[in-house]
Amino acid sequence: MTDRYGVIGHPIAHSKSPVIHRQFAEQARQDLTYDAIDIAPEHLTTELNALIESGVKGLNVTVPHKNAIVDLVDDLSKRAKLAGAVNTISINSKGALRGDNTDGVGLTRDLTENLGIKLARRQLLILGAGGATCGIVPALLGERPEGLTIANRTSEKAEDLAERFAELGPVYACRFDALADLEFDLIINATSAGLSGKVPPFPAAIITPDVACYDLSYSMSDTPFCHWARKHGAADVHQGWGMLVEQAAESFLIWRGVRPDTAPIRAHLP
Ligand code: ATR
Numbered sequence: 060m061t062d063r064y065g066v067i068g069h070p071i072a073h074s075k076s077p078v079i080h081r082q083f084a085e086q087a088r089q090d091l092t093y094d095a096i097d098i099a100p101e102h103l104t105t106e107l108n109a110l111i112e113s114g115v116k117g118l119n120v121t122v123p124h125k126n127a128i129v130d131l132v133d134d135l136s137k138r139a140k141l142a143g144a145v146n147t148i149s150i151n152s153k154g155a156l157r158g159d160n161t162d163g164v165g166l167t168r169d170l171t172e173n174l175g176i177k178l179a180r181r182q183l184l185i186l187g188a189g190g191a192t193c194g195i196v197p198a199l200l201g202e203r204p205e206g207l208t209i210a211n212r213t214s215e216k217a218e219d220l221a222e223r224f225a226e227l228g229p230v231y232a233c234r235f236d237a238l239a240d241l242e243f244d245l246i247i248n249a250t251s252a253g254l255s256g257k258v259p260p261f262p263a264a265i266i267t268p269d270v271a272c273y274d275l276s277y278s279m280s281d282t283p284f285c286h287w288a289r290k291h292g293a294a295d296v297h298q299g300w301g302m303l304v305e306q307a308a309e310s311f312l313i314w315r316g317v318r319p320d321t322a323p324i325r326a327h328l329p
Pocket residue numbers: 186187188189190191192211212213216249250251252257258259260
């Protein structure tokens with residue numbers, strides 16, 4: 060019988076996950092379907108239960124459900140627990156749900172293996188202290204950077220996260236306006252400001268010719284952050300397309316026991 064998978068979110072029509080997972084299935088010769096399923100927040104519990112009843116084997120979870128799902132699964136992986144968010148659910152034959160989070164490993168794979176950006180013993184900066192930042196901090200600290208600084212408009216949120224992840228490695232909090240005096244090897248934009256076409260008031264002094272810049276957001280043209288970074292002299296600038304494909308490959312591995320080759324899909328991305 061064909062196994063069924065999907066991604067749940069709201070809105071979901073824009074999701075690239077069905078295209079990516081269908082290509083993975085074709086490549087790995089796996090008999091499965093993968094669909095985008097729109098679930099409004101107020102219907103999350105009932106519609107999730109209906110999907111389980113219908114025999115679905117696994118689900119990806121995207122905005123706005125990543126945090127709420129944590130309380131609806133029976134078991135959580137260590138990395139999902141650390142992130143406080145789930146992007147991958149596996150459902151066993153008894154209908155029990157295990158939540159995992161592949162966002163962090165998706166990002167570190169894209170950075171280190173696809174883009175050749177070194178993380179070990181480097182100074183890293185994350186701009187933003189919301190859900191996206193929580194998902195990536197544990198995996199970035201796992202790569203043993205020299206330091207990981209989190210800067211946020213609301214500085215208390217950056218301080219809270221630095222405290223929460225302190226036992227995993229050298230993680231610090233900083234205000235945007237104090238960044239100008241510091242030097243970084245990699246800057247990751249994890250704010251959602253780009254969704255409204257904005258670049259927050261980051262000090263341009265953080266951009267040096269050697270710094271790598273990575274936006275977790277992605278778009279068919281330059282994102283506002285990528286445009287801003289290039290304008291201020293950054294040469295090594297990337298959008299989050301590779302992370303999207305790599306986190307999907309990690310989900311596929313969890314579900315099917317095979318890690319697809321992401322190169323053919325990444326080759327067709329902007
Ligand atoms: P996500 O799940 O995408 O991380 P989130 O949890 O709502 O979404 O977090 C959004 C992040 O983008 C926060 O760090 C937010 O800063 P605040 O904590 O100060 O709200 C940041 N952000 C969004 N719009 C921004 C803007 N215009 N300027 C600066 N930071 C912004």
